[in-house]
Amino acid sequence: MHDKLTRQFGSHRVATGVRSPEQVMEVWTSRSGAWTMVITYANGTSCIVAMGEDWLAHKIEEPARG
Numbered sequence: 001m002h003d004k005l006t007r008q009f010g011s012h013r014v015a016t017g018v019r020s021p022e023q024v025m026e027v028w029t030s031r032s033g034a035w036t037m038v039i040t041y042a043n044g045t046s047c048i049v050a051m052g053e054d055w056l057a058h059k060i061e062e063p064a065r066g
Helices: 002-008
Strands: 012-020 023-029 035-041 046-052
Touching: 002 012
Parallel strands: none
Antiparallel strands: 012 023, 023 035, 035 046
């Protein structure tokens, strides 16, 4: 899955999170704004669970101090 997303679609992994003790979720994005959500299971199987367009990452800003 990693090779296909990287080579064929020009995507890069931008986020990873543990969904459960048995599952890891990843978000992959490309420069064009396409995004792909992948779940990887403890047995090594990976599945694309969602795809879309126009991904926009938001910058986390600290509140102003004053």
